[in-house]
Amino acid sequence: MATPQRLTDPEIQTALGELSGWSLQGNKLHRQFKFGNFNQAFGFMTRLALVAETLNHHPEWSNVYNRVTIDLTTHDAGGITELDVKFATKANSFAD
Amino acid sequence: MATPQRLTDPEIQTALGELSGWSLQGNKLHRQFKFGNFNQAFGFMTRLALVAETLNHHPEWSNVYNRVTIDLTTHDAGGITELDVKFATKANSFAD
């Protein structure tokens, strides 16, 4: 898979417009998810881990009990790309 | 944790009345779950794996792509117990 191109600032803003709960922090797509308990949080993480391997695109993420914090960027492209938007979209769909 | 007592047949029937989709097969609580894809199925399994370790009560289960089949019994009690009912109830709540 070729590395996707870095999105422009307007493209990032457009993407964020459709990514409920995500913001731009330190040039990365950022969101914190809050669940009812660890079980839900880790089930969510497992589903995203499967996506990460399929896309060969891995998040920076942390977990404390029922919270999962995710930061997304594409290192090879030096910024945010469609891969990050795709990953964030999946995360939102799994958290619903 | 003491091993719970085997449920009587009427107790099992009462439990099944509240366990949508479960039936009695070969003296075990049995249900097949069908999901949209493997990702959903394995997220479900991971959440149940956490429950299994917490209860120290493990299912007999199999998975083929989007399907997860579960059979529950309590070997130490020689039959179905409250632990199986508890596990089945969790499974149903995670599958919703």
Place this chain on the structure above:
Amino acid sequence: MATPQRLTDPEIQTALGELSGWSLQGNKLHRQFKFGNFNQAFGFMTRLALVAETLNHHPEWSNVYNRVTIDLTTHDAGGITELDVKFATKANSFAD
């Protein structure tokens, strides 16, 4: 990804020669893995779930406590293919 071609019987035998613990059962590659406990068994399953999604090739598998039984075939090809051999090889490497 194109569906890989079905392996011939001699090709399957050659593959089995390098797949410790695997045999041919019902026209599928078959092996049972035995671990020390459920924790090890489910860690193994999670690593294989990631492989399954990456290869878009999913096993028929079952788990009872510390045992994981796997059957592999490629439905689209009507038999065993290189994908099954690759999956079985991964499983063995994770179980070591």
Place this chain on the structure above:
Amino acid sequence: MATPQRLTDPEIQTALGELSGWSLQGNKLHRQFKFGNFNQAFGFMTRLALVAETLNHHPEWSNVYNRVTIDLTTHDAGGITELDVKFATKANSFAD
């Protein structure tokens, strides 16, 4: 389960003496694990997630591809307890 008692500084030092790779950072037990790839890292995390639920004691942890960073403290006790030492010991045994 009663909340375990906070360990004294000498008790923490003794524990660290047997916890290869762990140090004290910000009053928490801290270690970074480095694996060969994401698959290994997430398999490790899944095994620890099962431990976390069993102990009802959850880590602060983050993951970036093949690295897993863990910080441990027992909030209810206001410091490091035997639960943290037990969790760290498990983590080391899974990483070997």
